[in-house]
Amino acid sequence: MSDALKHECGIAQIRLLKPLEYYKEKYGTAFYGINKMYLMMEKQHNRGQDGAGFANIKLNTAPGDRYISRIRSNAAQPIQDIFEQINGRINDEIKANPEYADNVSLQKKNLPYVGEVYLGHVRYGTFGKNSIESVHPFLRQNNWMHRNLIVAGNFNMTNVNQLFNNLVELGQHPKEKADTVTVMEKIGHFLDSEVQKLYKKLKKEGYSKVSASPIIAEKLNVAKILRKSSKNWDGGYAMAGLLGHGDSFVLRDPAGIRPAYYYKDDEVVVIASERPVIQTAFNVDFDEVHELPPGHAIITKKSGEVNITQILEPLERKACSFERIYFSRGSDAEIYKERKMLGRLLMPEVLKSIEHDTINTVFSFIPNTAETSFYGMVEAAQDELNKQKNDAILAEKDTLTDARLKEILAHRLRTEKIAIKDVKLRTFITEDSSRDDLVAHVYDVTYGVVKPEDSLVIIDDSIVRGTTLKKSIIKMMDRLNPKQIVVVSSAPQIRYPDCYGIDMARLEGLVAFRAALELLKDNNQYDIVEKVYDKCKLQVDLADVDVKNFVKEIYEPFTNEQISDKISELLCDTDVKAKVKVIYQTVDNLHTACPKNLGDWYFTGNYPTFGGNRVVNRAFINFYEGNEGRAY
Numbered sequence: 001m002s003d004a005l006k007h008e009c010g011i012a013q014i015r016l017l018k019p020l021e022y023y024k025e026k027y028g029t030a031f032y033g034i035n036k037m038y039l040m041m042e043k044q045h046n047r048g049q050d051g052a053g054f055a056n057i058k059l060n061t062a063p064g065d066r067y068i069s070r071i072r073s074n075a076a077q078p079i080q081d082i083f084e085q086i087n088g089r090i091n092d093e094i095k096a097n098p099e100y101a102d103n104v105s106l107q108k109k110n111l112p113y114v115g116e117v118y119l120g121h122v123r124y125g126t127f128g129k130n131s132i133e134s135v136h137p138f139l140r141q142n143n144w145m146h147r148n149l150i151v152a153g154n155f156n157m158t159n160v161n162q163l164f165n166n167l168v169e170l171g172q173h174p175k176e177k178a179d180t181v182t183v184m185e186k187i188g189h190f191l192d193s194e195v196q197k198l199y200k201k202l203k204k205e206g207y208s209k210v211s212a213s214p215i216i217a218e219k220l221n222v223a224k225i226l227r228k229s230s231k232n233w234d235g236g237y238a239m240a241g242l243l244g245h246g247d248s249f250v251l252r253d254p255a256g257i258r259p260a261y262y263y264k265d266d267e268v269v270v271i272a273s274e275r276p277v278i279q280t281a282f283n284v285d286f287d288e289v290h291e292l293p294p295g296h297a298i299i300t301k302k303s304g305e306v307n308i309t310q311i312l313e314p315l316e317r318k319a320c321s322f323e324r325i326y327f328s329r330g331s332d333a334e335i336y337k338e339r340k341m342l343g344r345l346l347m348p349e350v351l352k353s354i355e356h357d358t359i360n361t362v363f364s365f366i367p368n369t370a371e372t373s374f375y376g377m378v379e380a381a382q383d384e385l386n387k388q389k390n391d392a393i394l395a396e397k398d399t400l401t402d403a404r405l406k407e408i409l410a411h412r413l414r415t416e417k418i419a420i421k422d423v424k425l426r427t428f429i430t431e432d433s434s435r436d437d438l439v440a441h442v443y444d445v446t447y448g449v450v451k452p453e454d455s456l457v458i459i460d461d462s463i464v465r466g467t468t469l470k471k472s473i474i475k476m477m478d479r480l481n482p483k484q485i486v487v488v489s490s491a492p493q494i495r496y497p498d499c500y501g502i503d504m505a506r507l508e509g510l511v512a513f514r515a516a517l518e519l520l521k522d523n524n525q526y527d528i529v530e531k532v533y534d535k536c537k538l539q540v541d542l543a544d545v546d547v548k549n550f551v552k553e554i555y556e557p558f559t560n561e562q563i564s565d566k567i568s569e570l571l572c573d574t575d576v577k578a579k580v581k582v583i584y585q586t587v588d589n590l591h592t593a594c595p596k597n598l599g600d601w602y603f604t605g606n607y608p609t610f611g612g613n614r615v616v617n618r619a620f621i622n623f624y625e626g627n628e629g630r631a632y
Contacts, residue, residue, distance in 0.1 A: 009136070009154040009501070010047030010273040011240045011260070012040035012120035015248055015300045018267055020116070021104045030104045031090070033118050038083050039281040040272055041120045045079055046329055047154070047273060048122035051135035052078035054086070055150045058108055058115035059246045059302060068148060068244060069112045072135040079122065086113050119242050121152035124503070137242075138180055140188045146217045147195055148244025151184045154258050154273055155237030156501040158611025158632050159544070166232065187229040187241065194225055217245040222299045223309045226251050230312060234544065234611035236320065236500030238273060238292075246302035254312040255608040256294030256319040257500050257599055259328070263289045269300050276331040286333050294319075318599035318608035321590060322502060325491045326461045330372045334596075341593035342490040342585060343376030343459060349583045350377065351384055353486050354455045358385045359411060362450050362482075364418035366443075366460040366473065373490040374415075374459050382413050418458060418480070419473060420444045443472050450480040456578075462491035463567070463582070464504065466511035470571045474580060484579045487571075492585045492603040493563060495555060499615040499632045504602060506631075507551070507619045515566035516554050525557060533624040536617040544610035551620045552605045560584065 016023065016033050023032035033056075041052060053072040061067040075081040090111050093100060100106045107114050121136040136152035160182060198219055202212040226249065230239075236257030240250045250271045252260045261275045263284055272278050275289045292298055295314040300306045320327075324338050354361045363381060365374035392408050393400065421443055450456055456477055463469060469487060477485045493512040498504040507513045520526045535550040555563070568582045587603050601607045605616065611632075619631035 009121060009123045010044035011152055011154050011238055012037060012044065013240050013248060013250055013271040014118040015269040016116040017304045020108055024104050030107050030114060034086065034113055036281055037118045037120050040277050041079050041122055043277040043280055044122055044273060048124045050074065050125040050130050051123045052082055053121045053135050053137045053152065054082050055119045055137045055242060056113045056115045057117040057242050057246055065109060070137060070139055072132055074130055074132050074135055117242055117246055117248055119150060119152055119240055138184050140184055145244040146220060147192055149184065149188050149191060150242040151187065153237055153239040154501065155235060155239060156499060157233060157235035158499045158609065158615050159234040162232065187225065190225045190228040194220060217302055220247060222247055222249050223297065223311060226297055226311045234609045249297050249299045250292065251297040251311055252292045252294055254295035255315040256317045257608060259323055260292040261289050262292055262298050264306055269306055271298060274328050274332065276329055315608065319597040320599045321594050321597045324594045324597050326369055336372060338594045339372035340376030343373035344380040345589040345593060346488050346583065346585060347377055347380035350457055350486060350488060353581050353583060358388065358413060360453050361455045361457055362414045362416055364416050364458045366419055366458060367421045370459050370461045377459055378413060378415055385411060385413055416446060416449045418446050443476055445476045445480060450482050452481050452483065454482050455484040455486060456482040457486045457488060459488040459490060462494060463489045463511060464494050465509050466571050474571060474576060478576045478578050482578050487582045489584045492587050492590055494602050496551065496602050496605045496616050497619045497631060498602050499612055507623045511567055511570060512563060515563050515570055516558065519558050519562060519566050528553060532620060536620050539617055544614050547613040547617060549605045549613045549616050551616050
């Protein structure tokens with residue numbers, strides 16, 4: 001993707017179902033869980049590089065023995081930093097105590113991070129908070145083993161203020177108004193309440209505090225706690241948690257916005273944000289890894305009993321389509337096919353733009369994630385070239401010579417790697433002129449493969465803000481002196497902010513929104529902006545269920561093509577010599593390519609939860625009033 005676009009996080013959870021001695025005997029190490037967690041986190045580094053965290057629980061420890069370990073890092077390479085520290089600690093302890101080397105019971109008792117339950121997390125700091133305090137997992141500590149709670153998630157809540165106020169009404173004093181804190185404290189409150197109820201019941205039955213503790217752990221109803229905790233959550237989430245005594249869970253939002261997959265056999269229970277992560281780390285087939293149903297939790301008790309339980313009534317499935325377009329790794333078999341189809345479905349519009357002249361066209365892509373869509377586009381272009389060859393042969397069949405036949409068959413599709421990404425730019429310089437100069441040099445180009453009579457077609461995953469295209473890519477392409485530059489987006493026009501985890505909170509940052517505003521000015525219809533503002537303001541105090549998305553009215557006067565053409569203008573400086581055309585995917589084609597992930601609110605404004613409409617209206621109010629605050 002040419003525009004830097006961050007999103008919320010990846011989770012990994014492992015529960016070992018056998019004693020550690022089993023893994024030592026079968027795999028040669030009691031550190032089996034640690035090694036697998038490293039693989040799972042590293043295979044999800046695409047989901048977050050601003051921070052990483054790891055937590056571990058040991059089962060059945062004696063009082064006085066440490067049973068929870070947690071480590072977090074916001075270093076430049078946080079996953080590597082975490083596991084270097086873990087390995088360093090373990091190796092130092094074994095070096096100082098050689099008797100630990102082959103003794104699994106001593107390793108579990110004395111070495112940190114050696115246990116049966118693991119939780120890992122990688123994150124992007126979408127709110128600009130990259131301090132260590134913002135890195136998951138979060139830990140809520142208590143001297144009662146079963147009241148310890150560790151939480152990490154891939155999520156964003158739209159109603160943080162409401163959740164915060166709910167905690168205050170419960171008599172709590174949250175340390176921060178952040179969705180992570182409010183979610184953890186909500187779960188923690190109902191965990192405490194359930195433990196207290198169980199203890200009172202057992203006390204009446206004559207149990208002492210000591211004898212009641214293991215029975216509480218056994219009887220604790222995790223599903224009940226999650227139902228009460230999540231009752232008022234509005235957002236997209238895959239929420240993972242561990243309880244101190246060994247229960248674990250992952251809960252997915254009822255619209256299925258954020259992804260979660262699981263695998264289970266007689267040795268392990270594994271959950272991750274992406275299917276191929278589990279396939280690779282545990283060497284299992286596609287069909288053995290299952291998607292966690294929306295509104296359900298996978299709950300593993302300390303005993304090893306595993307249940308998939310409905311926690312919330314599922315809503316209409318609106319799984320995030322950006323997972324398929326860009327975020328998830330393309331090594332997933334389904335995603336790979338879908339990305340190719342996204343490229344293929346764009347070809348009719350591309351052919352129209354180049355007037356079906358495949359001979360004088362060079363096809364390329366924005367590295368690196370647009371490459372798969374590029375393959376699909378090229379396959380469709382090859383089909384067109386074959387048709388042209390076939391038509392030419394049939395048209396000339398009566399006069400066709402051997403030399404002419406060879407000439408026709410010699411035509412090849414011209415595909416080149418034109419754009420080369422030199423560096424991963426980090427926007428650590430805030431001065432606009434300095435940052436713009438850096439952006440302009442993120443990409444380099446391959447010289448000598450484009451002729452002045454050529455059209456240059458280059459595909460990108462999506463065009464969000466258009467900054468890198470304008471400041472860098474289009475200018476770089478123009479240096480090659482093509483007749484025309486056709487920029488193709490495998491995603492539709494991004495018109496609305498996201499509020500479920502993707503860092504697209506401000507409307508004015510979206511090039512499609514800016515294009516619509518310019519069209520309103522061009523057509524003397526800018527009064528619509530004030531009318532939409534007034535409608536949004538009238539909804540500020542309404543309940544979320546009653547709020548409507550009036551921002552759609554900004555786009556209604558115009559066709560998709562009109563907005564695309566205006567975007568083409570906005571992305572071109574006056575010094576660009578080539579004709580530039582921008583082609584976007586249609587929403588219908590997106591749904592055809594990705595039929596299981598129909599979450600398209602950033603393209604259509606059709607938010608899957610009520611809180612989304614409030615967020616988009618607040619984003620518009622912020623834009624109109626010049627308020628730089630976030631909409632959620």
